[in-house]
Amino acid sequence: DQQVKQNSPSLSVQEGRISILNCDYTNSMFDYFLWYKKYPAEGPTFLISISSIKDKNEDGRFTVFLNKSAKHLSLHIVPSQPGDSAVYFCAASPSNTGKLIFGQGTTLQVKP
Amino acid sequence: DSGVTQTPKHLITATGQRVTLRCSPRSGDLSVYWYQQSLDQGLQFLIQYYNGEERAKGNILERFSAQQFPDLHSELNLSSLELGDSALYFCASSASLSGGPIYQETQYFGPGTRLLVL
Numbered sequence: 001d002q003q004v005k006q007n008s009p010s011l012s013v014q015e016g017r018i019s020i021l022n023c024d025y026t027n028s029m030f031d032y033f034l035w036y037k038k039y040p041a042e043g044p045t046f047l048i049s050i051s052s053i054k055d056k057n058e059d060g061r062f063t064v065f066l067n068k069s070a071k072h073l074s075l076h077i078v079p080s081q082p083g084d085s086a087v088y089f090c091a092a093s094p095s096n097t098g099k100l101i102f103g104q105g106t107t108l109q110v111k112p
Numbered sequence: 113d114s115g116v117t118q119t120p121k122h123l124i125t126a127t128g129q130r131v132t133l134r135c136s137p138r139s140g141d142l143s144v145y146w147y148q149q150s151l152d153q154g155l156q157f158l159i160q161y162y163n164g165e166e167r168a169k170g171n172i173l174e175r176f177s178a179q180q181f182p183d184l185h186s187e188l189n190l191s192s193l194e195l196g197d198s199a200l201y202f203c204a205s206s207a208s209l210s211g212g213p214i215y216q217e218t219q220y221f222g223p224g225t226r227l228l229v230l
Contacts, residue, residue, distance in 0.1 A: 041224075041226075042224070043114065043224050044155070044221045051216055089155065098145060098208070098219070099145070099170055100219060101157070102156075103154070
């Protein structure tokens with residue numbers, strides 16, 4: 001039973017355009033959500049997070065939106081750059097626990 | 113560089129053997145987490161330690177064990193290895209300074225140890 005789902009295995013966008021990565025979850029006990037970026041042969045790198053009490057969080061080119069009623073979150077990257085090409089993982093944390101439940105990842109390719 | 117270090121970077125061993133993976137958390141972080149990334153399962157939470165004590169367990173096999181030492185580094189021991197244990201093993205750490213329930217903390221990941229069981 002996959003509690004965090006990233007339904008798009010891959011996404012390709014043109015440099016300078018917006019990249020939108022999506023994530024759905026099923027467990028209403030999740031109250032903290034994170035996005036990580038991963039290059040091959042490296043560990044996941046933290047990008048941005050959002051608490052369940054918010055519906056939006058911005059950090060530079062990265063914005064995360066949370067829709068609790070739909071149990072959906074998305075990561076927007078504007079403008080996209082070739083260096084953003086990587087695998088992006090959505091992760092969720094249940095209340096009062098430290099463990100992260102990860103989605104399967106979406107491979108983003110930003111074309112010059 | 114996240115500040116989390118893991119050794120060794122690569123490990124090749126045979127079925128039935130035992131290995132130890134080592135993790136040093138970021139300076140000052142009290143919580144250490146272990147994750148396994150295999151091709152078909154994605155990133156799976158194994159276990160968490162906080163200041164030397166086990167705090168949470170995930171899908172960790174009985175053949176696997178972990179501990180966190182007084183200097184806060186952690187080791188993951190994998191025994192009676194099987195071909196299916198071949199995977200990337202990541203360690204992460206978070207501050208957990210309050211000592212209370214772990215709540216909405218960002219985890220920072222190390223570079224991982226790639227284990228190949230032949």
